[in-house]
Amino acid sequence: MTPHEQSGRDDGVGRAVFLVEILACPPGAGHAEDMHAALQHAVSRLQAGGTPIRWCGAWLVPAEQRCLCFIEASAQSAVALARDTAALAGAGVHPVRPLPARAVPSPPLRIGGRS
Numbered sequence: 001m002t003p004h005e006q007s008g009r010d011d012g013v014g015r016a017v018f019l020v021e022i023l024a025c026p027p028g029a030g031h032a033e034d035m036h037a038a039l040q041h042a043v044s045r046l047q048a049g050g051t052p053i054r055w056c057g058a059w060l061v062p063a064e065q066r067c068l069c070f071i072e073a074s075a076q077s078a079v080a081l082a083r084d085t086a087a088l089a090g091a092g093v094h095p096v097r098p099l100p101a102r103a104v105p106s107p108p109l110r111i112g113g114r115s
Helices: 031-048 076-085
Strands: 016-023 053-061 066-073 092-096
Touching: 016 031, 016 076, 031 053, 031 066, 031 076, 053 076, 066 076, 076 092
Parallel strands: none
Antiparallel strands: 016 066, 016 092, 053 066
């Protein structure tokens, strides 16, 4: 299933998911959260203006003051525009894809006594 299909949207626009990696430098309380808010606002503004882009979510790594933001868009350039609109030029933009669930192998059976 493609990210477009996963999104549940049927607008005829092919989309992919991108990761925007924000690192607060120097690390400080709230800086990554502020940058995340700026990026989310930029995505909302672009979406309202007709750009095929959608905010998917974000994760914060507090110990590193790193925020991983997931954005669905028709092109990486739309995500880069959101990043630049949020004044986060140093944040990386990477295409990503989900990994399928895999069965966890069961531990080998022990025959005999205890180990």
